[in-house]
Structures are given as C-alpha cells and as structure tokens.
Amino acid sequence: MADTTTTSSDYLEKFKSYLKNPKGFILAAEIGLCLIINICYAASVHHVISYVAIGGMITAIIFFCVYMMELDKKFQRISWVWTDLFRTVIDAAWFIIESLYLMIRWPGYGAWVAGSVFSLIAGLVFAYDAYTVSLQIKSTRQNSDTAALTDAKV
Template sequence: MADSERLSAPGCWAACTNLLRIRKGILLFAEIILCLVILICFSASTSAYSSLSVFEMILAAIFFVIYMCDLNTKIKIINWPWSDFFRSLIAAILYLITSIVVLIERGHHSKIIAGVLGLIATCLFGFDAYDTFPLKQQRHTAAPTDPADGPV
C-alpha cells in the first residue's frame, strides 16, 4: 500500500485521532491514563484498592472504542448518553470514597500519591458526568400560540 493510500484510507488510527480532537475523546483518554497511573501506584503499595482503577480503566476504554467506532449511533437499543453519564458519575463517587479512605489510612508513599491522584480522578470523572448530563443537551421548544401557526 502506498503512503498516499495509507493516509486517505479510513482506519483505526484515523478514527482514534479524530476522537482525540473532541472534548469527549480527550476526557476518555485522560481517564484511561489516570486510572493506569493510579493502578501502578496502588500496585506499588500492595494495596487492595487497585480493582477500582482496573474496572474504571476498562469501562473508559470500552466507551472510547464505542465512540471511536461510532457504535453509539449504530446500536440504538442502549441509551448511550445516560450510560456514559452514570458510568462517570459512579466512578467519581467511588474514587472520592476510596481516596478519602486511602488518605485517612496513611501508608506507603505510593498509596498516598494514589489517594491524591484519586481526588484528581474524582474531579475528572465528575466533570465528565457534568459534561455528558443528557438533560442538559435537550432543549424545550415552545408550543405555537398563534392560531395561524397551528394545524389547518
């Protein structure tokens, strides 16, 4: 395949870079990276809290692939805005609780770093929940009041 064909052919890399140009793609990518860093910190401290990071990283990666492949418009049986909202809201709540518990326990330095990064993840997932709140995107249009605007 020639270089010009490779650049013009739609593929996985092009879909990934196109998603990374919008806010939702950047948020999902940042969530994946932050969960990975928190997982590494929890693993270094031999803490039992690493399952939250693994779970949220996998969910963020799944939603990244769904938005990258445009499956949210093709699979109509699932309400994607509400699913994404609840995913990020639950992640923010769980990271907040876990981070507070980890910071109160005080342990290994990497555990404290993971707690602080968990608070940052709380803010990131909370902003994602705020940004994807489905009712914010719906606009109410007023019903016509003029008899001429109504049906004939």
Template sequence: MADSERLSAPGCWAACTNFSRTRKGVLLLAEIILCLVILICFSASTPGYSSLSVIEMIFAAIFFVIYMCDLNTKIPLINWPWSDFFRTLIGAILYLITSIVVLIERGNPSKIVAGVLGLIATCLFGYDAYVTFPLRQQKHTAAPTEPADGPV
C-alpha cells in the same frame, strides 16, 4: 496492501486520532491514563484498592472505542448518553470514597499519591458526568405563539 489504498482508507488510526481531538475523546483518554497511573500506585502499596482503577479504566476504554467507531448511533438499543453519565457519576463517587479512605489510613508514599490522584480522578469523572448529563444537552423548541384556528 498498496500505498494508495493505505493512504485513501481512513482506517482505525484516523478514526482514533480524529476522536481523540474532541472534548469527549480527551476526557476519555485522560480517564484511561489517570486510572492506569492510580492502578500502578495502588499495586505498589495496597493491591486491595486496585480493582476500582481496573474496572474504571476498562469501562473508559470501552466507551472510547464505542464513540470512536460511532457504535453509539449504530446500536440504538442502549441509551448511550445515560449509560455514559451513570458510568462517570458512579466512578466519581467511588473514587471519592476510596481516596478518602486511603488518605485517612496513611501509609507509604505511593498510597498517599494514589489517594491524591484519586481525588483528581474524582474531579475528572465529575466534570465528565457534568458534560455528558443528557438532560443538559436536550434542545428545547419554542411553543407556538399563534392561536390555533377554530372555535375558542
């Protein structure tokens, strides 16, 4: 590939960096990184809890790619705002439950760190659910105030 073609083509890297500068992109990247750190902490202490971090990290990465490539407008079959809302809401609830259980059990320091990071993940996923709530984003149009022509 020639240098002029490489510089003129936006490519995947440009789409990734452009999307990662948006609020949704920052939230998804933060979710991916936080899930990875929690996965490392759970793997060091109790591998039984690590599946939640793996699943949430994979879902966040999938939604990152979907929004980055603008597939949400190209695949109208799925209602993406509601799917993303339920993903984040379920993630927040599951991280809250898992973190409380892990912190009550008390174990080695990596388990406690994973529990605290799980509570932070609960807040992050909860904020993402609040931001992506579809009914909050709908614009309402004003009702006409003029009377309709015709018999009353």
C-alpha cells in the same frame, strides 16, 4: 456489494481525530489516570489491587471505543448518553470515597499517597465528565421541547 474492508490506518485516523474531540480527551485522561492509579497501588508496600481503578479503566475503554467507532449511532436501542452519565456518576463517587478513605486510614507510604492523590484527581475528572454529559442531556431535552412547541403551534 459494498466494500467493507477497513485498514488499520483508518482506525488510527479515527483514534487521532477522536482524541482531539473534548469527549475523547476526557475519556483518554480517565484511562490514563486509572492506569497510573493501578501502577501506584501495585508499587505500594501493601500491594493493593484497586478494583475501583480497574473497573473505571475498563468502562472508560469501552465507552472510548464505542464513541470512537460511532457504535452509539448504530446501536440506538441503548441510551448511550444516560449510560455514560450513570457510569461517570458512579465512578466519580467511588474514586472520591476511595481516595478519602485511603488518605485518612493508612499511613503515608509514598506510592500509596500518590495513588490516593491520583484517585482524587480521577474522581474530579469523572465528576467533570458527568457534568458535561448532564449538560448534553439538558440541551437535548431543551431542543426536543422547542421542537414539540413549534410542531404544536403549526
């Protein structure tokens, strides 16, 4: 029988090593920016709850855990790369739209403006993440096309 016990130090080591990975760093930045946005909106005069930031943070945490614990390799029925691309494109669009709307529409309260600026930065980080995921999809397709051509010639 296999030993399936895992200690908390194993998860801590996985966490530390995944943060050094570029994808892990981007996901951690997304989570941190969403948390800062929520704090800024909570401290504003109007006490706005940003559902965009909450949703973005929850989805980034889910994907961080999936990739950190390598669940994407265990559950292969889900196309994790395409799901991640869909998530990042939607979140980037929502953050950019929300930040521009709040910068144009509302008066310049300090926490409100800070939340709007961080929301724009988060939109750009999500857009960069979408770009890196699309490059990953493109390289995977090129590799599979090359392999198909090689198999056809043999």
